[in-house]
Amino acid sequence: xxxxxxxxxxxxxxxxxxxxxxxxxxxxxxxxxxxxxxxxxxxxxxxxxxxxxxxxxxxxxxxxxxxxxxxxxxxxxxxxxxxxxx
Amino acid sequence: xxxxxxxxxxxxxxxxxxxxxxxxxxxxxxxxxxxxxxxxxxxxxxxxxxxxxxxxxxxxxxxxxxxxxxxxxxxxxxxxxxxxxxxxxxxxxxxxxxxxxxxxxxxxxxxxxxxxxxxxxxxxxxxxxxxxxxxxxxxxxxxxxxxxxxxxxxxxxxxxxxxxxxxxxxxxxxxxxxxxxxxxxxxxxxxxxxxxxxxxxxxxxxxxxxxxxxxxxxxxxxxxxxxxxxxxxxxxxxxxxxxxxxxxxxxxxxxxxxxxxxxxxxxxxxxxxxxxxxxxxxxxxxxxxxxxxxxxxxxxxxxxxxxxxxxxxxxxxxxxxxxxxxxxxxxxxxxxxxxxxxxxxxxxxxxxxxxxxxxxxxxxxxxxxxxxxxxxxxxxxxxxxxxxxxxxxxxxxxxxxxxxxxxxxxxxxxxxxxxxxxxxxxxxxxxxxxxxxxxxxxxxxxxxxxxxxxxxxxxxxxxxxxxxxxxxxxxxxxxxxxxxxxxxxxxxxxxxxxxxxxxxxxxxxxxxxxxxxxxxxxxxxxxxxxxxxxxxxxxxxxxxxxxxxxxxxxxxxxxxxxxxxxxxxxxxxxxxxxxxxxxxxxxxxxxxxxxxxxxxxxxxxxxxxxxxxxxxxxx
Numbered sequence: 001x002x003x004x005x006x007x008x009x010x011x012x013x014x015x016x017x018x019x020x021x022x023x024x025x026x027x028x029x030x031x032x033x034x035x036x037x038x039x040x041x042x043x044x045x046x047x048x049x050x051x052x053x054x055x056x057x058x059x060x061x062x063x064x065x066x067x068x069x070x071x072x073x074x075x076x077x078x079x080x081x082x083x084x085x086x
Numbered sequence: 087x088x089x090x091x092x093x094x095x096x097x098x099x100x101x102x103x104x105x106x107x108x109x110x111x112x113x114x115x116x117x118x119x120x121x122x123x124x125x126x127x128x129x130x131x132x133x134x135x136x137x138x139x140x141x142x143x144x145x146x147x148x149x150x151x152x153x154x155x156x157x158x159x160x161x162x163x164x165x166x167x168x169x170x171x172x173x174x175x176x177x178x179x180x181x182x183x184x185x186x187x188x189x190x191x192x193x194x195x196x197x198x199x200x201x202x203x204x205x206x207x208x209x210x211x212x213x214x215x216x217x218x219x220x221x222x223x224x225x226x227x228x229x230x231x232x233x234x235x236x237x238x239x240x241x242x243x244x245x246x247x248x249x250x251x252x253x254x255x256x257x258x259x260x261x262x263x264x265x266x267x268x269x270x271x272x273x274x275x276x277x278x279x280x281x282x283x284x285x286x287x288x289x290x291x292x293x294x295x296x297x298x299x300x301x302x303x304x305x306x307x308x309x310x311x312x313x314x315x316x317x318x319x320x321x322x323x324x325x326x327x328x329x330x331x332x333x334x335x336x337x338x339x340x341x342x343x344x345x346x347x348x349x350x351x352x353x354x355x356x357x358x359x360x361x362x363x364x365x366x367x368x369x370x371x372x373x374x375x376x377x378x379x380x381x382x383x384x385x386x387x388x389x390x391x392x393x394x395x396x397x398x399x400x401x402x403x404x405x406x407x408x409x410x411x412x413x414x415x416x417x418x419x420x421x422x423x424x425x426x427x428x429x430x431x432x433x434x435x436x437x438x439x440x441x442x443x444x445x446x447x448x449x450x451x452x453x454x455x456x457x458x459x460x461x462x463x464x465x466x467x468x469x470x471x472x473x474x475x476x477x478x479x480x481x482x483x484x485x486x487x488x489x490x491x492x493x494x495x496x497x498x499x500x501x502x503x504x505x506x507x508x509x510x511x512x513x514x515x516x517x518x519x520x521x522x523x524x525x526x527x528x529x530x531x532x533x534x535x536x537x538x539x540x541x542x543x544x545x546x547x548x549x550x551x552x553x554x555x556x557x558x559x560x561x562x563x564x565x566x567x568x569x570x571x572x573x574x575x576x577x578x579x580x581x582x583x584x585x586x587x588x589x590x591x592x593x594x595x596x597x598x599x600x601x602x603x604x605x606x607x608x609x610x611x612x613x614x615x616x617x618x619x620x621x622x623x624x625x626x627x628x629x630x631x632x633x634x635x636x637x638x639x640x641x642x643x644x645x646x647x648x649x650x651x652x653x654x655x656x657x658x659x660x661x662x663x664x665x666x667x668x669x670x671x672x673x674x675x676x677x678x679x680x681x682x683x684x685x686x687x688x689x690x691x692x693x694x695x696x697x698x699x700x701x702x703x704x705x
Contacts (some may be wrong), residue, residue: 028512028515030154030438031515031517033150033152033154033274034149034154034438034515034517035517036274036275036278037149037150037192037193037274038149038189038517038519039188039189039192039278041275041278041279044282049300049303049307050303050304050307050308051309052307052309052312052401052402052404052405056405057309057401057402057404057405058401058404058405058414058516060303060307060401060520064186064188064189064282065185065186065187065188065189065219066186066189066519067299067303067519067520068517068518068519068520069397069400069401069404069414069516069517069518069519069520070516070517071404071408071515071516071517073515074515074517
């Protein structure tokens with residue numbers, strides 16, 4: 001199984017994936033903390049549900065059973081590996 | 087006598103703490119379906135099944151004991167006993183959203199680690215079931231080591247069980263469960279993993295999540311349809327305010343006219359009669375008639391909040407807000423400010439970034455609040471011709487829309503400037519939990535509207551009545567001698583003051599009557615309408631109904647003056663309550679002073695430019 005890592009920002013919509021790692025150094029301390037509080041962590045299932053606008057609007061993604069809105073810069077720091085089935 | 091035991095309601099944002107607080111105490115705390123409805127502590131009392139009283143604290147929702155916004159700090163300080171003037175709670179009710187277990191449990195674990203007696207309210211269990219999630223609350227209690235009570239706060243389910251458990255917890259000498267799990271004091275990542283394990287252990291079965299919310303969101307958050315829908319929602323809201331509010335407003339106005347007529351019939355002509363009819367009834371009536379429109383405005387805002395749509399609007403607006411250095415989160419307080427800037431400014435507490443929050447507070451008064459409606463309606467009705475520029479598009483409506491747009495554009499420009507100067511800083515992010523859609527509950531809406539009506543009528547009955555009566559007195563005394571060529575208004579105390587100040591406002595086209603109305607309108611914008619009513623009622627001795635007043639305005643004001651007056655009200659900070667709440671929210675006089683000065687300068691310049699341009703155009 002050759003899983004490729006990509007950022008949440010580039011994950012196709014409705015493609016289920018698992019958080020592989022988060023580039024904490026690219027986030028400010030409060031951003032990183034808030035991200036953890038919202039449940040982002042290695043091994044958690046994630047999926048992009050909606051993208052606001054062409055042109056850099058936020059994305060809405062499912063994390064656990066919660067839906068969370070994120071700006072793309074933050075989504076770019078979250079690395080995911082797409083689930084092979086689903 | 088020992089004080090009643092203190093119990094704190096704590097939990098993640100939007101877990102339903104305020105609904106539970108209301109269900110337990112019978113209070114009428116505002117509830118809404120977006121994270122951050124409660125921004126300060128609220129206390130209430132309830133009786134345990136054995137009759138003992140308990141003091142219950144409703145605290146702002148937070149994701150952890152490591153606060154990132156001012157409202158979250160309150161919560162941490164209370165549960166750790168660090169809050170000045172507050173004793174350490176005797177027990178904690180942790181409110182957990184049953185559909186979001188793994189996330190909410192992490193904070194629950196942190197709270198249990200504090201060592202206080204804890205009971206978990208597994209709230210919104212009905213929504214979790216509807217969502218296809220079956221939970222085992224006994225298993226959850228076993229894993230957590232504290233009692234767990236399934237509740238549905240809005241339907242008052244599980245409240246009695248919760249009170250009974252609470253009675254055991256706050257009984258002196260009762261042994262509190264102290265789990266000695268070393269994981270509890272671990273870092274956030276470890277806690278998160280433990281929370282997930284517990285959630286899995288407590289979940290009996292689970293089907294894919296939130297079908298309804300996903301279906302609605304695929305429209306509401308769509309790059310094209312979502313934006314279109316937002317505009318339709320806002321359009322319908324403003325249309326309803328202006329058109330549905332007109333008929334009941336007329337009914338209220340004629341009610342006040344009837345009352346004034348009645349007083350005139352039964353009382354002989356005297357100073358007292360003039361005070362009652364020209365001062366109190368004309369002044370208060372001119373303002374109270376806007377109650378229907380204000381309530382319609384609040385109705386829409388409350389529905390948007392309660393349904394969960396407000397967060398979607400914030401999501402859609404984030405890109406635009408980012409372009410002026412704010413986040414989508416600021417959209418919620420700003421939209422609320424269209425109803426009233428005071429609750430709008432208070433709800434900025436959910437904004438984590440301090441600079442972001444300050445900027446939002448400073449521009450909130452630029453949103454056209456409902457208190458400006460009476461002013462706009464009167465002046466537009468009197469001086470803008472009622473003609474149609476396009477089929478179904480009247481000029482008067484267009485001017486009204488233009489004033490709203492001026493406010494928004496002004497706010498954006500100011501935000502842009504502030505973010506590059508006084509509130510300079512790195513652009514903050516936008517990270518927000520998006521709640522499930524919920525049907526707003528009639529009871530919550532009714533309570534919300536009722537409390538707004540109460541505030542408004544109280545203000546009309548006190549501040550506005552008082553300022554109009556004072557103004558009436560200042561306009562009526564000293565009484566002008568018979569056969570004097572000087573008019574009563576010019577001869578009076580108020581008239582003399584206004585005549586002295588008027589030169590400062592003459593360059594921007596304001597006459598003495600406007601200056602007279604602006605001074606008492608510092609208390610509240612609506613007062614200017616009441617004040618103009620009083621000025622003209624005294625000057626024309628008789629005639630306090632709106633048609634006559636509009637006629638008087640039409641005769642005495644040029645169109646250029648009227649437009650300048652409207653522009654003044656787009657920007658001028660004429661509202662004591664807004665200034666007071668800004669002082670409270672920014673802890674000092676520095677920012678309210680800054681806000682008032684920049685808004686006055688803006689108002690003066692905008693009104694002046696409008697006047698000069700309109701005069702040049704020959705209006």
